[in-house]
Amino acid sequence: MSVLVLLEQRGRLRKCAFEAAVAARDIARAAGLPLNAVYIGASLADETAELAGLGIARVYAYENETLRHYSNDAHVGIVEGLVRELGAQVVIGSASALGKELCASVAARLDVDLVQDCVSCAWDNGLTAVKPLYAGKVLSTVRLTGTPAMISLRPNVVSVARDDSPAPEIERRPMPEVTLRSVIKAVTEAAAGVVELTEAKVVVSGGRGLGGPEGWPVLKELCAVLGAALGASRAAVDSGWIHHSHQVGQTGKVVCPDVYIACGISGAIQHQAGMRPAKIIVAINKDPSAPIFKVCDYGIVGDLYEIVPLLTQELKQTLV
């Protein structure tokens, strides 16, 4: 019996992998179970040191050039096999795009329930988790009574607090024989330095109030000072001003930064759903009656083209 955490990598181990490991460590300690991890990729070689302080006893490393990129056919079989072999009682993955697909497929193969995109989890004579429903309009606390209890954890909800536990033992394993049905034709990664929305500590978003795509450079300067990711309302996306991957909201991304700065966004209910988990919400809007002022922490009534550049200037001085 043990807890198994799935370490997501895309070339390097991803931040969400460490977050899932920390959540899994706390569950394992509370349950009195050992924590194991599975790594599937080209090579873990120079990253093993980064796995100290996470309470992981052993990493099962499936290393092979074929496994460099996520392949459902290969990954699902490996994880399913390992869960069965270890008799894992709890399995924790990441609620990223690939992580959710992997967890859903593994849960199906194991014929167990799965709760995706949990914002917290705990051990109380069994695994419990908090799962947002309706894009976070409702929070549900659930108890998983099946074995293994399986969840995926939303990125950015756990801080990676390491302790003094040693680096794990690495057990290298050959890649199992598998027929790869789907073939990877190309992999494109975003340019370095671009902050991913769902993982950002600060998000700056723009809406129809920008008046056109010429508003983005103004917001991007603010992003640069803050190391922030750029978000958008659906109105801005549907106007063709920016790619849909920037959309925040019920049919976009749900973000959970420390600060969310909404510029020229009215605050429709579907948009609120995406920004609600933010710790602090700041609104900049020229209409004092805009609904966003009822759901923010700090608001400035004004023209974003005047306020945002001032804010960028002020922050440059404060954050040196």
Place this chain on the structure above:
Amino acid sequence: MKVAVLVKRVPDTASELRVADDGKSVVTAGLKFVMSPYDEHAVELAIQLKESHGADVVVLSAGPPDVREIIRSALAMGADSGILVDTGQAGELTCRGAARLLAAALKELGADIILAGKQAVDDDAAQVPERVAELLGIPHASVITRFELGGSAATIDREVEGGQYTLELPLPALFTTQKGINTPRYPTLPNIMKAKKKEIREIPAAQLGVAADDLLGQVVTESMTLPRQQRLCRVIEGDSPERVRELVRVLHAEEKVL
């Protein structure tokens, strides 16, 4: 070629939700229901395949008889026929259960391409389609933003955080759609009229050979709450430079988030 589309009925995204007196469920009485927005992209893709390749488009939904309305909306968009997997008035289906029922119905149907939304915007479960694919033993790819048919395979782009994968999958295969793949069409009045005459076949869930036990879940809801709504709502006053300075001060020195 046959294309099957899975559609789910969900509360309108503009709905304000309340927790019921039992503290463990959401009040659904009085809510307006729609097709889950991501499923509209799946239906649109299917109709485009019908237009370009002459596919036969079948729409499936599992649930109480009310889900017929959204099958009808898909027919009005241009799908050819529908299948209602009727679960009667039974409570919420689990994801495992929904997948079993849909997979059983799809096995009979034998589709070359199965399309679904990347997640249903009620439970945001993000797993029913992947489960269906696993139960059918066919390859699948989630969160696709491009689909191109070439002979007996499909080439797709799938979105990952800050990147994209291009994959080729042999058919039959299942795909879940993400916004950005297309713009779902609105049904035209003539098509709404035509849809009324299209067939919706009903399959009682009990006929699909899925054991009652397989519809039950082992996830127990202990409580439901509404998230923290109280925000400070402090509108900062003064001239512009003063307001900006004050905003930076509170974020930096008081809230300590910058």
